[in-house]
Amino acid sequence: MTARIGVVVFPGSNCEHDVVKAIGLVAPGNAQGELVWHGARTLAGYDAVVLPGGFAYGDYLRPGAIARFSPVMEAVAKYAADGGPVVGICNGFQVLTEAGLLPGALQKNRGLRFLCTTVDVEVGTTRSALTGALEPGTRLRLPINHFEGNYTADAATIARLRDEDRVVLRYTNNPNGSLDDIAGVCNEEGNVVGLMPHPERACDAMTGSTDGTGLVRSLVQVAAHGLGQPVTP
């Protein structure tokens, strides 16, 4: 059976087609991405949900601040509470923190530059919906493309993320000032994940790297079999 992964489109999202394409490249026949307009009030029938990158609502006020009140976000919150896999990439990560589905906040980059480059990250926990098919410590080369990617939280939250093994990805050479080099985190259960790098842009050799395939494949496997099931590396 083909797993269905809903890719939410907010006004101003711009990576939704890349995510759909990446899913098709990584898991042809096993999973397909389907666009879901942000006005949707239910996510019934989807095996996973992705909030893609972009500039939802023009990033007005703060990135994600308006998008979090889109009708679909109530459905996302319920879907996540029921254990459904939810992944926010870049702007999607910002939406998840604004919605309180992930801790912390993403501030302007240290140095105040918009960063459009490729960085190395290291896989932290492998119990998340995005890293089940990978080994801890695996190095990945992934594109980043953001102005507000500087992960910030109070010291207690950073300590808790560390103690509870909830850091999904860490920069090896911190590009934006993120505390504890955090590039991605997950919730306690591991089913909600947010990350600033773009794995969907690293799934085709033509675009320079295929290091994103392991992350996308992890999500596809969780969509197909559920979180915590054995996965094929």
Place this chain on the structure above:
Amino acid sequence: MEVRLRPGIADPQGATIERALPALGFDTVEAVRVGKAFRLRVDAADEESARRRVVEMADRLLANPVIEESAIRAMTPVSPGDGTSAAREDADFPKPAAR
């Protein structure tokens, strides 16, 4: 309403401005913090209820409580139907003097 970063939260904009000012000869400035100012006209029975609503707005939308805090100031006591409020607002924020 002023929305500002909580004490202890790093402020990349403030830090950059603080580094830029000495280059212009302003070398006696420290602790620069950048925030946002919102001006709202609120229809309410009295200042207290207007204030309560604005605090709610800050908590739910205008500030991100994870990293920001807000401070509210009533700019001008406006009575219902007082058509002069706009003029009085402008008085609070006078236009810069002509150079």
